[in-house]
Amino acid sequence: MLTINLKDAKAKFSSMVNEAMNGEVVTITRHxxxxxxxxxxxxxxxxxxxxxxxxxxxxxxxxxFPGDSPIGRNPQPSRPVEL
Incomplete structure (x- = not known):
C-alpha cells in the first residue's frame, strides 16, 4: 500500500492513477x-x-443446514384457548 500526502498527490496525480490501475491502493493523507x-x-x-x-x-x-430440518414442526393440533 502506497501512502502519500495530499500536496504530493496533487503534483503526481497521473502517476497515482497509474498505480491504482495496476492494483495498488494509494492512501492519501492530510496532516x-x-x-x-x-x-x-x-x-x-x-x-x-x-x-x-x-x-x-x-x-x-x-x-x-445439512440433513433434515433442524427444527421440527409439532404435528399435534393447537390447544383450545378461551377468550
Whole structure:
C-alpha cells in the first residue's frame, strides 16, 4: 500500500492513477491522517456491490443446514384457548 500526502498527490496525480490501475491502493493523507484512498474501478465496484448486498437471513441459513430440518414442526393440533 502506497501512502502519500495530499500536496504530493496533487503534483503526481497521473502517476497515482497509474498505480491504482495496476492494483495498488494509494492512501492519501492530510496532516498525517489518512483521509482518502485511490483504487481501481474494479475494486471500487466490488466494494459497492458488497455494501449493497444484504446478508442472508435466518431462513437462508436454515435452508443450507445439512440433513433434515433442524427444527421440527409439532404435528399435534393447537390447544383450545378461551377468550
Amino acid at each position: 498525517g491522517k489518512p483521509v482518502a484512498a485511490l483504487v481501481s474501478v474494479d475494486v471500487a465496484e466490488a466494494v459497492r456491490q458488497s455494501m449493497q448486498s444484504k446478508p442472508p437471513g435466518l431462513v437462508h441459513y436454515l435452508k443450507t
